[in-house]
Amino acid sequence: xxxxxxxxxxxxxxxxxxxxxxxxxxxxxxxxxxxxxxxxxxxxxxxxxxxxxxxxxxxxxxxxxxxxxxxxxxxxxxxxxxxxxxxxxxxxxxxxxxxxxxxxxxxxxxxxxxxxxxxxxxxxxxxxxxxxxxxxxxxxxxxxxxxxxxxxxxxxxxxxxxxxxxxxxxxxxxxxxxxxxxxxxxxxxxxxxxxxxxxxxxxxxxxxxxxxxxxxxxxxxxxxxxxxxxxxxxxxxxxxxxxxxxxxxxxxxxxxxxxxxxxxxxxxxxxxxxxxxxxxxxxxxxxxxxxxxxxxxxxxxxxxxxxxxxxxxxxxxxxxxxxxxxxxxxxxxxxxxxxxxxxxxxxxxxxxxxxxxxxxxxxxxxxxxxxxxxxxxxxxxxxxxxxxxxxxxxxxxxxxxxxxxxxxxxxxxxxxxxxxxxxxxxxxxxxxxxxxxxxxxxxxxxxxxxxxxxxxxxxxxxxxxxxxxxxxxxxxxxxxxxxxxxxxxxxxxxxxxxxxxxxxxxxxxxxxxxxxxxxxxxxxxxxxxxxxxxxxxxxxxxxxxxxxxxxxxxxxxxxxxxxxxxxxxxxxxxxxxxxxxxxxxxxxxxxxxxxxxxxxxxxxxxxxxxxxxxxxxxxxxxxxxxxxxxxxxxxxxxxxxxxxxxxxxxxxxxxxxxxxxxxxxxxxxxxxxxxxxxxxxxxxxxxxxxxxxxxxxxxxxxxxxxxxxxxxxxxxxxxxxxxxxxxxxxxxxxxxxxxxxxxxxxxxxxxxxxxxxxxxxxxxxxxxxxxxxxxxxxxxxxxxxxxxxxxxxxxxxxxxxxxxxxxxxxxxxxxxxxxxxxxxxxxxxxxxxxxxxxxxxxxxxxxxxxxxxxxxxxxxxxxxxxxxxxxxxxxxxxxxxxxxxxxxxxxxxxxxxxxxxxxxxxxxxxxxxxxxxxxxxxxxxxxxxxxxxxxxx
Numbered sequence: 001x002x003x004x005x006x007x008x009x010x011x012x013x014x015x016x017x018x019x020x021x022x023x024x025x026x027x028x029x030x031x032x033x034x035x036x037x038x039x040x041x042x043x044x045x046x047x048x049x050x051x052x053x054x055x056x057x058x059x060x061x062x063x064x065x066x067x068x069x070x071x072x073x074x075x076x077x078x079x080x081x082x083x084x085x086x087x088x089x090x091x092x093x094x095x096x097x098x099x100x101x102x103x104x105x106x107x108x109x110x111x112x113x114x115x116x117x118x119x120x121x122x123x124x125x126x127x128x129x130x131x132x133x134x135x136x137x138x139x140x141x142x143x144x145x146x147x148x149x150x151x152x153x154x155x156x157x158x159x160x161x162x163x164x165x166x167x168x169x170x171x172x173x174x175x176x177x178x179x180x181x182x183x184x185x186x187x188x189x190x191x192x193x194x195x196x197x198x199x200x201x202x203x204x205x206x207x208x209x210x211x212x213x214x215x216x217x218x219x220x221x222x223x224x225x226x227x228x229x230x231x232x233x234x235x236x237x238x239x240x241x242x243x244x245x246x247x248x249x250x251x252x253x254x255x256x257x258x259x260x261x262x263x264x265x266x267x268x269x270x271x272x273x274x275x276x277x278x279x280x281x282x283x284x285x286x287x288x289x290x291x292x293x294x295x296x297x298x299x300x301x302x303x304x305x306x307x308x309x310x311x312x313x314x315x316x317x318x319x320x321x322x323x324x325x326x327x328x329x330x331x332x333x334x335x336x337x338x339x340x341x342x343x344x345x346x347x348x349x350x351x352x353x354x355x356x357x358x359x360x361x362x363x364x365x366x367x368x369x370x371x372x373x374x375x376x377x378x379x380x381x382x383x384x385x386x387x388x389x390x391x392x393x394x395x396x397x398x399x400x401x402x403x404x405x406x407x408x409x410x411x412x413x414x415x416x417x418x419x420x421x422x423x424x425x426x427x428x429x430x431x432x433x434x435x436x437x438x439x440x441x442x443x444x445x446x447x448x449x450x451x452x453x454x455x456x457x458x459x460x461x462x463x464x465x466x467x468x469x470x471x472x473x474x475x476x477x478x479x480x481x482x483x484x485x486x487x488x489x490x491x492x493x494x495x496x497x498x499x500x501x502x503x504x505x506x507x508x509x510x511x512x513x514x515x516x517x518x519x520x521x522x523x524x525x526x527x528x529x530x531x532x533x534x535x536x537x538x539x540x541x542x543x544x545x546x547x548x549x550x551x552x553x554x555x556x557x558x559x560x561x562x563x564x565x566x567x568x569x570x571x572x573x574x575x576x577x578x579x580x581x582x583x584x585x586x587x588x589x590x591x592x593x594x595x596x597x598x599x600x601x602x603x604x605x606x607x608x609x610x611x612x613x614x615x616x617x618x619x620x621x622x623x624x625x626x627x628x629x630x631x632x633x634x635x636x637x638x639x640x641x642x643x644x645x646x647x648x649x650x651x652x653x654x655x656x657x658x659x660x661x662x663x664x665x666x667x668x669x670x671x672x673x674x675x676x677x678x679x680x681x682x683x684x685x686x687x688x689x690x691x692x693x694x695x696x697x698x699x700x701x702x703x704x705x706x707x708x709x710x711x712x713x714x715x716x717x718x719x720x721x722x723x724x725x726x727x728x729x730x731x732x733x734x735x736x737x738x739x740x741x742x743x744x745x746x747x748x749x750x751x752x753x754x755x756x757x758x759x760x761x762x763x764x765x766x767x768x769x770x771x772x773x774x775x776x777x778x779x780x781x782x783x784x785x786x787x788x789x790x791x792x793x794x795x796x797x798x799x800x801x802x803x804x805x806x807x808x809x810x811x812x813x814x815x816x817x818x819x820x821x822x823x824x825x826x827x828x829x830x831x832x833x834x835x836x837x838x839x840x841x842x843x844x845x846x847x848x849x850x851x852x853x854x855x856x857x858x859x860x861x862x863x864x865x866x867x868x869x870x871x872x873x874x875x876x877x878x879x880x881x882x883x884x885x886x887x888x889x890x891x892x893x894x895x896x897x898x899x900x901x902x903x904x905x906x907x908x909x910x911x912x913x914x915x916x917x918x919x920x921x922x923x924x925x926x927x928x929x930x931x932x933x934x935x936x937x
Contacts, residue, residue: 001775003767005731009845013112021859022074022117026573026585030071034589035062036568036628038597038605039124041079042103044088047110048720049739049751050637050713054596056736057634057745057807059116061594063841064802066117067865073589074117075571077124078104081132082560083219083235086483089514096483096514100127110724115732115844117861122574126563127483131570133505134580135563136488138612140498141619142206147175147254154254154618160203161196164188169199175254177202177209197495205251205615206477208496212320212386213476214347215243220516220523221480222247222559231350242320242344248477248487248556252611256280256470258625259610267630269746275602281471286455288394288464290315290367293375295327299367302389302469306458307435307442307450311396311417313407314377315367316360319343320386327378329364336361336380343382351382355402358409370463381406387473398423399433419444475608477559482514482523484557490532491552503537506553524555564605565612568592568627580621591624599633606631632805635747636712637739639719642674643667643707644685647698654698656705666707671719676754679703710750721751730760733843737763737814740807740842759811763846766818766839769832770850778854783828785872790820791831792872798838799868807842814839829854834866882907883934884916892933900927907933 016022035058040051062074078100085096085103104125111118124131145154150173163172168184180202188196201207213222218238222245227234252259260280263273285304292299299315317324319340328336339361343351360381367376383402384393397407397414404423407414416423418433435442435450441457442450458464486506488499499506509527517525524530533540535549544550566580572589573581591613609627616622644653645664654662656678673684682704685692697704713719726735738759743749770778783791794817801810821831833854840847840860851860878896880903881888890912894903904925907913917937924936 001771001773003764003771003846005733005763005845006728008849009113009115009727009732012845012848013115015848016117016859017112017120019859020121021861022072022119023121024071024073024075024119026588028071030069032589033062033065033070033072033594034568034592035065035072035074035594036571036592036596037076038595038601039077039079039564039567040107041082041084042100042107043084044099044103044106045715045720046103046106047723048713049723049726049735050639052111052114052723052735053637053739053745054598054632054634055111055116056114056739057632057805058594058596059736060740060807060841061802061805063117063844063861064865066861067837067841067863069864073122073571074119075122075124075574076111076116076118076120077122077567077571078107078126079560079564079567080104080125080127081484081557081563083221083481083483086481086514087219087236089483097127100483113727113732114723114735117844122571124567124570124574126485126567129505129507130577132485132563134570135485135558135566136504136506137501137580138566138616139206139558139562140488140501141621142250142615143204143496143498145205145615145619146203147205147251149173149175152258154205154615157200157204161200174203175251177207194493194495201496205254207249207251208246209249210244211247211249211476212242213245213247214240215245216240219481222476222478228347228349231347239345240347242346242348244320245478250475250477250608250611252475252608253470253472255611255614256282256472258614259472259607262610262614262626266626266628268628269631269633272599272602272606272631272633276607279472279603279607283469283471285467285469286451286458286464287390287467287469288370288458290370290376290394290463292323292327292378293366293368295365297323297326299323299378299392300390301392301394302467303394305396305399305451306454306464307445307447308396308399308417309369309371309394309454309458310435310442311398311415312369312376312394313397313413313415314379314395316379316381316384316393316395316403316406317363318384318386318391319380319382321380321384321391324363324380327363327365332362332364336363339380339382346382348385348387351385354383358405360406360410362410370458370461377412379406379410388471389469477562478556479559480516480522480555481557482508482511484559485562486524486557487554489554490534491554492547496554497551499532500537506539508557509539522555522557524553524557530555561605561608565608566616568609569616569622586621586623591622591626592628593630595628595631596634597631598636632746634745635743635749637742638710638748638750639713639717639721640671640750640752641668641709641711641717641719642671642678642680643709644669644680644704645707650696651694652696652698653692653704655700655703656707658698658700668717668719669706671721674706678705678708680706713751721753726753726756730756731763731845733846734760734763737811737842741811743808745805745807762815762818763843765822766814766846767850769818769821769827769835770853776853777827778829778832779827781828783826783830784824785876786824787821787826787828787831788872790817790824790826791834791866792869793817795834795838795866795868796873799865802841810842814842836860837863838866878930880933882910882913883932885937886934889916896930898929900929903927903929903933907935 037055037058062072066072080100085100088099089096144157146157146160148155166185168188170182214228216223216233216238219233223233223240228240232238233240260282263276283304285302286306287302289298289300360379363378363380365378367378369376395403397404398416417435419436435445441453455466486508488504488506489496509530511523511526513526514523516522529541530553531540531542531545531550532553533550545552569581573585576582613622613627614625617625643666645659646653646667648663648665670688673681682697711717723735738756741759794813797813798810836847836850837860847860875896877893879891879893882890882892904927922935922937926934
């Protein structure tokens with residue numbers, strides 16, 4: 001009976017679907033285990049073999065936990081809002097919803113072919129109104145909340161207004177906008193409704209504010225920092241500039257300390273934790289205000305080194321700082337404006353990364369030193385960022401390398417305040433230096449003493465105080481795009497109002513064009529039915545806007561991370577129409593036990609998700625502080641690109657080993673045209689794209705040999721391998737095993753299709769343990785001790801490997817076991833039945849077929865995992881090599897519990913010994929029980 005993977009896999013995939021084998025229950029006496037993959041964006045290209053790596057690993061673990069008696073939730077869904085679908089809509093005129101649905105259907109087909117044990121009954125799609133209804137609802141909860149520092153959590157905005165009504169805002173300790181004007185209870189109660197709403201916007205956890213953003217003109221939208229690479233958009237490689245826009249923002253900064261502390265409670269890799277710590281960027285220091293000469297304004301700076309204040313010789317503002325335009329003198333105006341314009345074309349990330357370029361412009365203005373009252377020139381420089389800290393720095397050239405370089409470049413004086421230090425050679429930032437000069441109260445003090453005294457002195461002057469600062473900035477939460485979640489917001493006199501929850505979802509309207517409007521409004525500005533009727537509580541035609549009962553709706557949409565910031569909770573109760581998840585479901589599942597996904601989300605999705613989860617916990621809506629207990633980042637499967645060599649300036653292509661005679665250019669071509677010997681099909685290449693149709697090929701030995709290079713698997717490099725092709729040719733079980741066999745889960749590893757034949761051969765060999773040409777050959781005979789040893793050795797190894805996520809070594813273990821059992825001609829049920837269960841997490845289709853062929857009912861996935869019995873690994877006998885004068889002549893198997901005297905007696909009576917000794921007595925007999933038998937003549 002032949003192994004036919006295509007037939008077997010189709011059979012069991014159909015069975016799992018109809019039987020709903022992997023459907024999880026929200027009420028179970030079993031312990032729960034929640035396994036989650038970072039859900040995919042369904043692109044039109046479909047999956048390549050690199051995409052399923054993490055899914056296969058999570059599926060192995062989910063199946064294993066089912067075998068171990070857990071109620072496993074292993075769901076899947078789609079992060080289906082986003083730029084690519086909209087870009088395609090702009091190019092083709094097709095509605096993003098149509099292409100998204102088509103892409104999802106393609107993904108689902110591919111995922112099903114690989115045999116994942118997903119609970120598809122809980123599928124979610126962020127672009128479905130029944131899903132984003134709850135994203136809108138969570139947004140409203142954020143809008144109606146503020147962060148109380150005293151209780152260290154988010155609270156309802158009503159508790160804040162209650163304080164205002166009784167006490168005003170002087171005693172309120174909140175995370176809020178800077179420089180909020182103080183008011184009394186009487187003043188608050190006398191404010192108009194609009195005045196109160198404007199004040200509350202300064203406290204809300206989601207709020208409108210004019211913000212410096214990364215604007216991508218080509219994409220027509222704001223981008224997050226993590227969506228920009230090397231100064232251009234990640235999608236499409238378009239230029240990005242900085243500009244000010246009124247945007248929705250999320251006050252994630254309120255959670256900075258909790259986000260830091262939470263990292264100590266979760267099982268994540270240290271590299272991911274460190275990425276988040278650096279992104280949050282906690283600094284302890286002081287806030288210092290410098291008065292500006294000839295201006296009724298101050299510059300606030302944050303510094304971690306207030307002890308160096310007497311070394312300040314200039315100040316630098318971010319080019320975008322709000323004071324720049326006000327303080328720049330007429331003589332400097334032209335140079336400052338030109339510099340500001342040039343800086344706007346560079347992204348924040350690019351500016352942060354550029355440590356070599358020194359540039360800046362003097363504003364013509366001066367600040368006043370808090371202690372000496374001496375004038376300090378105020379410059380602007382793009383190494384200072386408006387969104388980090390206060391957007392201004394006090395420059396201490398003798399203590400900071402970048403300030404030193406700036407001062408030297410522009411011939412600004414340098415005041416050395418450190419004892420005995422040659423600053424041209426000194427390592428900057430040394431906290432052990434002693435302060436000298438300029439100050440009696442800091443003279444001779446070390447870092448800690450000087451810092452304390454400087455802060456005390458600044459507080460007495462009213463020009464500073466101790467402060468903890470965070471690099472983490474509030475997250476912009478707007479996109480000027482169509483294909484995203486609509487905000488549940490309408491505007492009355494330009495002030496945002498929330499639509500009541502019972503009228504959600506606010507569904508995306510139809511538009512004719514997906515581009516911004518002619519006057520620069522977002523694409524929703526093209527909608528003709530996009531106004532809110534407050535009497536009938538419904539979306540109505542724009543021509544009914546009267547600013548009395550009908551008002552304009554928000555034109556921006558939510559960013560890509562909105563729907564992905566809470567999706568794991570929707571999986572807990574995916575079809576609940578009354579809540580994003582019931583209290584019972586949330587209490588049962590709590591949070592994700594194992595999360596697998598890419599490390600590229602370290603400071604984006606993972607940070608935002610933790611923020612939303614903590615907020616929902618504050619509101620009594622999430623059961624735990626952290627969403628993901630354990631996180632594993634799978635490595636990347638790299639593609640083996642194929643390269644042809646074009647002779648420069650011609651349409652000739654020279655084979656790899658002949659290119660030394662030519663000046664050539666490298667061109668990547670479709671890897672699927674290349675065989676295992678690196679020979680490309682020239683006919684295939686000619687048909688591939690027109691560029692090669694009439695090309696001339698210079699061959700070596702009548703063949704064209706391509707160059708190979710390992711790099712990211714991408715359509716751009718034509719090195720994508722389609723998993724459908726692998727499944728069709730070798731079977732999904734082979735694909736699953738091979739992806740695990742390539743190397744450790746968390747490392748990058750190259751794909752080589754040629755290597756897959758070994759894994760395919762292994763499965764055929766496994767099959768032959770159970771079947772011959774005539775059918776099943778499994779017997780009920782008692783297994784031998786060697787077979788039992790092989791089985792239990794494998795049980796032990798596979799269990800340990802799965803629990804340590806060492807899936808690649810498990811595959812090696814299976815191969816060794818099958819080789820040993822094949823050599824022993826093992827066909828006993830007592831061995832082969834547990835072996836089928838053992839391999840089922842890795843190769844579930846063949847395992848199901850073998851389990852069924854052995855006469856068992858139901859799915860193998862519900863069978864307990866084989867139990868390791870250590871006694872089968874205990875050696876009861878030992879095969880000794882028997883040596884004469886150091887040379888081994890024969891072997892003898894003896895019980896392990898024999899003494900040396902007993903071993904000697906048996907060996908001396910053996911006919912083979914007598915033949916070797918030829919009637920002579922040995923001079924010496926050396927016996928080490930369990931190791932050596934050596935007779936010396």
